[in-house]
Amino acid sequence: MRANRRAWVRRVVALALGAAAATALTQTQQRLLPAQSEITFTSRQMGVPVTGRFRDFDADIAFDPRRPEAAQIRIDIDLASVTLASSEVEAELATPGWFDSRRTPRARFASSAVKPLGGGRFEITGRLTIKNVTREIVVPVTLAASGTSTAASGRFVIKRLDFRIGDGDWGDTSLVADEVQVRFRLLLAGVAVP
Known part of the structure; x- marks a missing residue:
């Protein structure tokens, strides 16, 4: 009886370990191709659109489009790598009232759920952290194989004041709009569109 029970326990453990290993193998790790990727943002200053971009960012992505619920996505952005049309504006964005990139050098998005919408489209819910302030956001993403x-690729809107970006003297939204549109196109090696 004990021998049968031990054999049964071994089989259950082996099956569980095998299932875990199979799950780990199907969850593929993607590699960001940074030279062909971009993250930009557009804000409005006194009604005029101002667009900037981040030069340095990286991503840690494990995503299988057949099993999106198991996805793990993390994107880190170097806030000091911001570029705009003016070096004076770039220097201002590094100050404590804006990105405070000396004390909080990185922004991070970490996924918590992925919802398939069909046709290579997904809604990714996650936590965006900027200046040690974390907010949950939903990001629509479209995958296109080539x-x-x-x-x-996708775009979403954040409210800068929710993250204390440009607070204080710059908190007047008639000078700098609260809403900032973020656009991205990340080229990844190792992803297949279902």
């Missing part, structure tokens, strides 16, 4: 890589 050769051996896949482009993940």
Whole structure:
């Protein structure tokens, strides 16, 4: 009886370990191709659109479009790598009232759920952290395959004052709008569109 029970326990453990290993193997790790990727933002200053971009960012992405619920996505952005049309504005964005990039050098998005919408489209819910302030956001993403890589693109809006960006003297939204549109196109190696 004990021998049968031990054999049964071994089989259950082996099956559980095998299932865990199979799950780990199907959850593929993607590699960001930074030279072909971009993250930009557009704000309005006194009604005039101002667009900037971040030069340095990286991503840690494990995503299988057949099992999106198991996805793990993390994107880190170097806030000091912001570029705009003016070096004076770039210097101002590094100050404590804006990005405070000396004390909080990185912004981070970490996914918590992925919802498939069909046709290579997904809604990714996650936590965006900027200046040690974290807010939950939903990011619509479209995947498009091209050769051996896949482009993940989308856009979403944040409210800068929710993250204490440009607070204080710059908190007047008639000078600088509260809403900031973020656009991205991340080229990834290792993703397949279902």
